[in-house]
Amino acid sequence: MSEELLKVTNLVKNFELRVNNGARRKKRIVQAVTNVSFSVGKGQTLGLVGESGSGKTTVGRCILRLIEPTSGSVEFDGQDLGSLKFEELRALRRKMQIVFQDPFASLDPKMTIGSSISEPLIVQNVPGDHSDKVIELLELVGLSADHAQRFPHEFSGGQRQRIGVARALALNPALIVLDEPVSALDVSIQAGVINLFEDLQSRLGMSYIFIAHDLSVVRHIADRVAVMYLGKIVEIGEQQAVYEHPTHPYTKALLSAVPLPDPKTERSRHRIMLEGDVPSPVNPPSGCRFRTRCWKAQDVCAQEEPMLTIRPSGQMSACHFPES
Amino acid sequence: MAEKVLEIRDLHVTFDTPSGPLEAVRGVDLDVSSGELLGVVGESGSGKSVTFLATMGLLPARARVTGSVILAGEQLIGASPKQLRSVRGRLLSMIFQDPLSALNPVHRIGDQISEMLRSHQNLSASDAEKRAIELLDIVGIPQPSDRARQYPHEFSGGMRQRVVIAIAIANNPKVLIADEPTTALDVTVQAQILEVIERVQERFGTAVVLITHDLGVIARVADRVNVMYAGRNVEQGTIDSLFDHPSHPYTRGLLASLPRPGKQRLKPITGFPPNMLNPPTGCAFHTRCEFAADICQGELPSLVSFGDLETACVRARDLPKSESFA
Numbered sequence: 001m002s003e004e005l006l007k008v009t010n011l012v013k014n015f016e017l018r019v020n021n022g023a024r025r026k027k028r029i030v031q032a033v034t035n036v037s038f039s040v041g042k043g044q045t046l047g048l049v050g051e052s053g054s055g056k057t058t059v060g061r062c063i064l065r066l067i068e069p070t071s072g073s074v075e076f077d078g079q080d081l082g083s084l085k086f087e088e089l090r091a092l093r094r095k096m097q098i099v100f101q102d103p104f105a106s107l108d109p110k111m112t113i114g115s116s117i118s119e120p121l122i123v124q125n126v127p128g129d130h131s132d133k134v135i136e137l138l139e140l141v142g143l144s145a146d147h148a149q150r151f152p153h154e155f156s157g158g159q160r161q162r163i164g165v166a167r168a169l170a171l172n173p174a175l176i177v178l179d180e181p182v183s184a185l186d187v188s189i190q191a192g193v194i195n196l197f198e199d200l201q202s203r204l205g206m207s208y209i210f211i212a213h214d215l216s217v218v219r220h221i222a223d224r225v226a227v228m229y230l231g232k233i234v235e236i237g238e239q240q241a242v243y244e245h246p247t248h249p250y251t252k253a254l255l256s257a258v259p260l261p262d263p264k265t266e267r268s269r270h271r272i273m274l275e276g277d278v279p280s281p282v283n284p285p286s287g288c289r290f291r292t293r294c295w296k297a298q299d300v301c302a303q304e305e306p307m308l309t310i311r312p313s314g315q316m317s318a319c320h321f322p323e324s
Numbered sequence: 325m326a327e328k329v330l331e332i333r334d335l336h337v338t339f340d341t342p343s344g345p346l347e348a349v350r351g352v353d354l355d356v357s358s359g360e361l362l363g364v365v366g367e368s369g370s371g372k373s374v375t376f377l378a379t380m381g382l383l384p385a386r387a388r389v390t391g392s393v394i395l396a397g398e399q400l401i402g403a404s405p406k407q408l409r410s411v412r413g414r415l416l417s418m419i420f421q422d423p424l425s426a427l428n429p430v431h432r433i434g435d436q437i438s439e440m441l442r443s444h445q446n447l448s449a450s451d452a453e454k455r456a457i458e459l460l461d462i463v464g465i466p467q468p469s470d471r472a473r474q475y476p477h478e479f480s481g482g483m484r485q486r487v488v489i490a491i492a493i494a495n496n497p498k499v500l501i502a503d504e505p506t507t508a509l510d511v512t513v514q515a516q517i518l519e520v521i522e523r524v525q526e527r528f529g530t531a532v533v534l535i536t537h538d539l540g541v542i543a544r545v546a547d548r549v550n551v552m553y554a555g556r557n558v559e560q561g562t563i564d565s566l567f568d569h570p571s572h573p574y575t576r577g578l579l580a581s582l583p584r585p586g587k588q589r590l591k592p593i594t595g596f597p598p599n600m601l602n603p604p605t606g607c608a609f610h611t612r613c614e615f616a617a618d619i620c621q622g623e624l625p626s627l628v629s630f631g632d633l634e635t636a637c638v639r640a641r642d643l644p645k646s647e648s649f650a
Contacts, residue, residue, distance in 0.1 A: 051510035132370075194590055
């Protein structure tokens with residue numbers, strides 16, 4: 001693997017939930033992210049996949065400290081983000097950016113596109129007139145210079161997502177967290193935005209954390225993939241190893257549940273049907289959190305939490321009875 | 325050939341908006357045969373939902389609907405509210421993306437199913453309740469007699485969608501319209517719901533219209549597929565023909581834009597969907613089409629048999645053969 005840019009170790013995020021149950025007040029803890037560790041190399045893309053409630057978005061936000069993690073460490077280019085003072089963190093944030101899912105909610109409707117894109121430059125006190133930079137950024141993401149004077153409502157979803165990307169690129173970040181960046185877009189538009197991410201990476205060399213529930217998109221763009229279930233990573237490794245030789249039963253079931261756009265393959269595929277839904281993160285199952293839906297579960301799965309262990313095809317997975 | 329249960333002819337739907345009339349559906353012809361699963365695919369704004377809301381008579385009064393929709397011999401366009409009420413839920417049912425808003429939060433699940441049963445059948449309360457529990461069992465809800473006494477908030481998203489399906493099939497309708505029924509669900513739950521829909525279709529011979537933007541879902545469950553673009557039906561045929569040799573440039577573009585295993589570069593369709601307030605003349609896709617010629621801006625193309633597909637493209641015969649996606 002290339003040089004390490006980001007190292008996340010034992011990241012934990014618990015949210016407090018106040019349940020107002022009539023006269024009684026109860027405090028409950030939602031364990032959104034539990035002991036998550038991974039690293040991202042320079043110029044690499046890590047795909048973070050999982051179903052709703054798996055904690056993938058929380059991980060992304062904890063990395064940028066948009067949410068304060070409960071414990072654990074995030075090291076960016078050798079610096080521990082947790083130990084930084086506010087001003088230092090702010091300076092470092094220019095190297096880390098985020099692009100959100102909803103291209104309609106992430107742009108201020110009253111700001112021109114040009115001022116939205118130059119805002120990060122102003123916030124970070126980059127001197128000078130930014131109009132040339134704005135034009136350069138607009139052209140970089142496939143828009144044109146005269147778009148700078150327009151307002152968000154004049155753009156389609158795909159174009160707005162490009163504007164969000166231009167804004168994230170303004171400060172030449174080394175890492176961009178892409179949180180479901182194409183899920184709100186129509187299929188025919190998605191492909192263009194995915195190509196844009198790939199082109200930008202090969203030109204500018206930044207790393208991506210690509211958070212998505214769409215496994216086909218992640219397979220296409222990621223170098224490495226981490227599969228999350230109920231706040232934990234159940235399997236992590238090279239994209240090819242995870243997709244072609246999944247070893248965690250959840251990964252296997254998840255992959256088999258994704259419908260592929262090919263009727264012949266669909267008819268011949270062996271499908272694993274999982275029972276039920278994802279349990280509540282307020283009271284996750286003991287031991288392996290997947291055991292309540294796992295067809296391989298035995299007593300040991302309830303008693304002992306499986307650790308991430310290296311498997312023959314090179315990835316790591318946390319299971320007492322891994323698939324081979 | 326199976327019996328035709330739903331026949332849509334030259335359907336047009338126009339909304340009056342502050343910026344002028346917007347024609348969301350611009351002449352759709354479509355047939356559904358008994359027992360088949362028809363996939364309807366298209367991007368947002370293609371008119372796929374509006375077509376079937378018009379079929380159900382569920383559009384607001386300001387929508388102008390013309391054309392013909394014949395369900396089991398009955399004309400639904402221009403039918404009286406009373407006639408529509410008798411058809412909906414009995415011959416024709418529809419389920420939506422968000423199951424929570426389809427259920428009444430203050431009534432028990434069992435009662436909501438019974439209500440549907442008793443509004444079309446002469447059943448006693450206790451018979452309806454028994455049938456409701458049977459229906460919950462059919463859609464795969466464990467402990468149906470206990471669950472029937474619970475409220476919607478006590479069900480997960482996937483379970484709620486099962487309940488909605490149970491209500492929709494309560495009177496054994498001829499056609500079940502499912503509008504993006506799994507879009508709000510996680511992929512493992514989506515697989516379960518698709519299985520329930522297939523089970524219902526096989527067990528009761530219900531014709532199912534599945535509206536979705538996901539070509540993977542279509543490939544998994546549909547028998548035939550209908551591709552919509554800018555309020556028109558641009559291509560239809562069996563899924564095998566459509567995935568194997570799509571002939572409409574839009575269908576080709578859509579299939580080519582999907583990520584597939586292997587790292588080849590994606591091929592997006594250039595441009596963006598048309599503004600329906602002012603759609604392009606002629607074939608609405610010509611502004612984005614790599615094969616467009618002057619002739620495409622002329623007349624609105626209609627579906628013409630082309631091999632084993634029906635394609636609305638005047639140049640279909642002149643185009644190079646498409647790659648196979650099957």
